[in-house]
Amino acid sequence: MLFFEKLIHILYFVMAGLVLLCFLKHLFKRKKNNGIVFDIMYAYCCIPFLLRILYIK
Amino acid sequence: MTDKTQKKTSPKKSLIIKIVILAICLVLAAIAGKDFWELRHYKETFVASEDLTEVKWLSDYVPSLKGTWNDGPVYIFDSGVPGGTVLYEAGPHPYEPASILSAYVVLENAKVTKGRLIVIPVASMSAWTEGMCGDAYPMFYHIETEWGTKQYKIGDRYTNPLDQWPDPFTYVNYPSGQQLAYQDIRNLNRTYPGRANGTQTERAALAIVEVIRQENVDIAIDCHEAEILYPVTSTYVAPEKSLDIAMMAGMNLSATQFLMKCEASPKGLHGLSHREWADYTDAMPFLMETPEVFIDKITGPRTESLMTEGKDEFLQKATDAGLTYFPYEEDFGTPMWYRAGRHLSGALEILFWANQFDPDLGIEMTWPSYSDLEANGVGYYLHDPEAPENKDRVQYVYHEPVDKV
Numbered sequence: 001m002l003f004f005e006k007l008i009h010i011l012y013f014v015m016a017g018l019v020l021l022c023f024l025k026h027l028f029k030r031k032k033n034n035g036i037v038f039d040i041m042y043a044y045c046c047i048p049f050l051l052r053i054l055y056i057k
Numbered sequence: 058m059t060d061k062t063q064k065k066t067s068p069k070k071s072l073i074i075k076i077v078i079l080a081i082c083l084v085l086a087a088i089a090g091k092d093f094w095e096l097r098h099y100k101e102t103f104v105a106s107e108d109l110t111e112v113k114w115l116s117d118y119v120p121s122l123k124g125t126w127n128d129g130p131v132y133i134f135d136s137g138v139p140g141g142t143v144l145y146e147a148g149p150h151p152y153e154p155a156s157i158l159s160a161y162v163v164l165e166n167a168k169v170t171k172g173r174l175i176v177i178p179v180a181s182m183s184a185w186t187e188g189m190c191g192d193a194y195p196m197f198y199h200i201e202t203e204w205g206t207k208q209y210k211i212g213d214r215y216t217n218p219l220d221q222w223p224d225p226f227t228y229v230n231y232p233s234g235q236q237l238a239y240q241d242i243r244n245l246n247r248t249y250p251g252r253a254n255g256t257q258t259e260r261a262a263l264a265i266v267e268v269i270r271q272e273n274v275d276i277a278i279d280c281h282e283a284e285i286l287y288p289v290t291s292t293y294v295a296p297e298k299s300l301d302i303a304m305m306a307g308m309n310l311s312a313t314q315f316l317m318k319c320e321a322s323p324k325g326l327h328g329l330s331h332r333e334w335a336d337y338t339d340a341m342p343f344l345m346e347t348p349e350v351f352i353d354k355i356t357g358p359r360t361e362s363l364m365t366e367g368k369d370e371f372l373q374k375a376t377d378a379g380l381t382y383f384p385y386e387e388d389f390g391t392p393m394w395y396r397a398g399r400h401l402s403g404a405l406e407i408l409f410w411a412n413q414f415d416p417d418l419g420i421e422m423t424w425p426s427y428s429d430l431e432a433n434g435v436g437y438y439l440h441d442p443e444a445p446e447n448k449d450r451v452q453y454v455y456h457e458p459v460d461k462v
Contacts, residue, residue, distance in 0.1 A: 001254045001255070002121060002254050005256060012222055027078075028072070039078050043078045044082050046086075047082055051089070051090050051093065052219075054090070056090045056093050057089070057093040057219070
């Protein structure tokens with residue numbers, strides 16, 4: 001049980017990293033909503049996922 | 058509008074804008090991250106009383122807790138004279154910091170002449186490493202002393218999601234099977250009696266139960282704080298086997314010092330210390346609640362002074378309207394010395410009545426009381442960790458051993 005709990009916990013960190021990569025991709029390469037407001041939104045949304053994979057928050 | 062703007066911007070310029078925006082956000086992340094990191098890694102100190110004889114760890118009792126952020130120190134004062142054993146457990150919910158402060162006063166000033174005293178100053182170490190998600194409030198509060206200002210953390214109610222995540226849709230307490238709110242899987246005082254192969258919070262809960270079992274604790278005291286809009290504030294909660302002592306202590310305190318109600322622990326409400334410590338150990342458990350207006354939901358801004366002074370006009374209006382469960386007076390508030398002092402005298406009163414009910418119990422120990430803190434302030438009983446004469450008695454409270462910072 002401890003193993004699976006640890007595994008699930010690690011998977012959530014991996015998912016946080018994937019979401020971060022997804023935001024970064026949309027920040028630099030996206031086809032719709034190309035305004036600066038969306039640039040700010042995608043960049044800002046990276047913050048919590050970055051802090052999570054760095055094991056800070 | 059955005060498409061028009063985009064058409065006017067060259068790809069190279071657009072890329073530079075994106076990089077600049079990302080850089081600004083990274084700077085914001087660094088600023089926020091510094092504060093979060095500082096709170097998580099902050100090491101509190103205290104100057105141990107000369108009666109301290111041994112420091113153990115929760116992982117000594119439940120090895121699967123070792124290396125996790127829920128491990129923590131257990132301080133033992135052994136008088137060397139046979140007698141009863143008392144557990145003073147604080148910080149099960151670190152956003153109730155007067156309980157932790159009262160434990161420091163005990164740790165720095167305890168005199169144990171018969172029996173043993175065990176103090177766990179922060180029972181939920183991981184929850185002590187973050188603030189409450191979504192609640193903007195200060196990371197630290199400060200206590201004035203004769204030798205300067207001492208800084209202490211304000212934590213959270215729940216185990217940090219960095220250490221235990223995700224939560225289930227419904228938390229099922231082990232072994233009762235009782236269903237509780239999903240976030241209570243990270244609430245130490247809903248996961249008793251715990252289990253060795255469970256979540257980090259369940260392992261921490263089991264470690265405390267094992268402290269009680271393996272150290273043959275007779276009196277186990279769990280220190281909390283509560284909103285004054287919550288009925289169980291300013292109260293002892295005790296199960297059947299310790300209810301008589303709690304009632305006598307409550308009546309005496311209410312008649313002589315401060316209001317202290319008494320509630321019986323519901324038999325069917327599982328996961329809480331006052332129920333599971335009674336059912337899974339031989340100890341007599343007592344849970345104590347002081348009034349902490351900082352965590353009431355209708356206050357003004359949650360500032361440091363609200364934590365340390367507890368003065369709020371909205372709670373005064375609610376009290377005037379008969380909506381609170383504590384005779385709140387804004388002019389006095391609920392200052393830190395008052396709340397810590399309540400815990401200190403609340404525990405001493407329990408020991409007094411426990412000895413009265415069972416003279417063979419053999420517990421003789423003391424520490425500063427409510428009256429002492431009222432007269433001198435709480436800072437008077439905290440010693441300077443930088444003073445040369447205290448150097449050898451400084452202890453760091455952290456999730457792993459710290460020799461020196």
